[in-house]
Amino acid sequence: MxxxxxxxxxxxxxxxxxxxxxxxxxxxxxxxxxxxxxxxxxxxxxxxxxxxxxxxxxxxxxxxxxxxxxxxxxxxxxxxxxxxxxxxxxxxxxxxxxxxxxxxxxxxxxxxxxxxxxxxxxxxxxxxxxxxxxxxxxxxxxxxxxxxxxxxxxxxxxxxxxTPGMIYNKQLCTELGIPEPTSGMSWEALITWAEQVWVKSGNKVYGTMDPSADYKALWVWLRQQGKELYNGKAVGATKEDLVKWFDLWQGARDRKAAPTADLIHEANGGDVTKQLVVTGKAATSFMWGNQIAELSKATKSTLGVVTYPGDNKGQWARAxxxxxxxxxxxxxxxxxxxxxxxxxxxxxxxxxxxxxxxxxxxxxxxxxxxxxxxxxxxxxxAFETDLATKFGPAPQVPPKGHVKVRALLTTHAESVQYAKATSAAAADAFLKEANAALAA
The missing domain is CATH 3.40.190.10 (Periplasmic binding protein-like II)
Structure with a gap:
């Protein structure tokens, strides 16, 4: 409801x-x-x-x-x-x-x-x-x-x-005796690291937020493969790209590296106070790097920030x-x-x-x-300054219809998270509806 x-x-x-x-x-x-x-x-x-x-x-x-x-x-x-x-x-x-x-x-x-x-x-x-x-x-x-x-x-x-920043619980890493995540680590390395968090926390804390509904994460991941979220006034991702993206996070959920659908949904709204790194339900949240200040005010834990996983050239200086x-x-x-x-x-x-x-x-x-x-x-x-020389070129500013596309990604990613649709069905539906929104 x-x-x-x-x-x-x-x-x-x-x-x-x-x-x-x-x-x-x-x-x-x-x-x-x-x-x-x-x-x-x-x-x-x-x-x-x-x-x-x-x-x-x-x-x-x-x-x-x-x-x-x-x-x-x-x-x-x-x-x-x-x-x-x-x-x-x-x-x-x-x-x-x-x-x-x-x-x-x-x-x-x-x-x-x-x-x-x-x-x-x-x-x-x-x-x-x-x-x-x-x-x-x-x-x-x-x-x-x-x-x-x-x-x-x-x-x-x-x-x-x-620029996008993965905010993580620095204090929890110390308490669990595991290394902190690093900028440039692969997506698979993040998921493996997140499994350690789940195990070493006694199955109490998931390692990473599932960002499959996060347009920023999808965009960075696409750029790391030489693509963009948008190609003019159309989605730049193919059905195969989106299936790989949804399957990546389905695998993370299956391995208990990422949380259940209800917890993911709780954070998908973007409310800072409901981000899983703040509520203690996961060790990372996918946000904007400068939001570490705002997130830190909402938790007693010490937080850190690194880039989203993968090649840093996937990130850019965003207004x-x-x-x-x-x-x-x-x-x-x-x-x-x-x-x-x-x-x-x-x-x-x-x-x-x-x-x-x-x-x-x-x-x-x-x-x-x-x-x-x-x-x-x-x-x-320091995070933004250190990244300045590693950024890739800025993409086109998002086209008219971007807000609707963001909402559609959340809808269809959640349909996979709640097992209401396969990755392939969600990818098909998203592309059809998103391209229609961009063409309107």
Missing amino acids: HRAANAHVTTRRSLLRAAALGALATPFLAACGDDAGQQPAPESTEPVELSMFWWGAEARAKSTEDALKLYTAKYPFVTFKTTWQGNQGYYDKLATLAAGGNAPDIFQIDDGALSEYAERGVTLDLNSYKSSGKLDVKKFPEGLWKYGEVGGKLSGVPTGEN ALYFSVAKSSAKRDRAVDVVNFLVNSPEVGKLWGTDRGLSSNLDVRKAVSDSLTDAVQKTAF
Whole structure:
């Protein structure tokens, strides 16, 4: 009943969001004009109020407000009308605002939605600002700022960088007398290591979370074989790839290296407090590397972080979040200047820490790292910094429909975990439904 109820809520939310996005498409495109604009230059000292919208918890709200106060201290004639809320319902509200011609001047977005909003003409193309130097990304890793491009248009500026990270219980390894997992270990080596955890814990702790429903893990695994999760507006994996992936984790469950379907489902929702490395039900969780700080707050155990198994070139510098400027904004030059300030200011970087990823600007990142006193945040910074030279090239930003594809992967991976479908049947169903979602 719990799973069915969640599915109903997710489906209803997706339909509402789709309806709002559909409503914004034609009227918005007709009203917004081109990307050039005739608004006053940032040098103007005329009073201006900018609207800004983001999601996050109270700590993010406070640090964002504090960052904007720094900008106002620099330019007293610029003030902000700010709105923030929790993640749930954020995109429904953003779509409704855009459809009504009231998109915020600046808004936070992630790569699950960037392509949708870019292709529907909501986001301003920032390439001209980058070319003129008014948006400075020279200190960003090239693959990172390019990850904000959709169809050749720079549609979002990364607020920070992160990459997938396997968070593990460092303390448990010591207690059980087993070696810690390492970056670059093979997937099979991880499963063998996880078997040891199960045996040495007296059959109390599974060694690893089963990430077969995790799009990040599947994507990294595919890249290690020279493929991508997406090939344009279609799934890049074949049926054979997906069968191998589902079978890999079926084998891990059979060997007691990975947990039962109910425990996997508990963590698949993404809630930090329900991750198995936090609840003590497994020794690893597949997350984003910078989330070690958040996970550490939810457990008394000491945690560590390594890359996902396999060749590290399968990982890439991923934009944790983006700031986009509305194409309809009458104050777009000033809005871009604010974004430029937020992503390049050392003071803002120190205010935000790892909350929006590790600072995109490498000089700011070093300044933040040097100022850290928190051991866990230092670990997150060191992890990302050490990986920088080992990353593979960034893939295309996920296409429109990515959010639906992620949900479909969870649905069909869980159908295998609960023995309701074979790996082959789940692969067939996923490919059919995912490709339909991407083509819509």
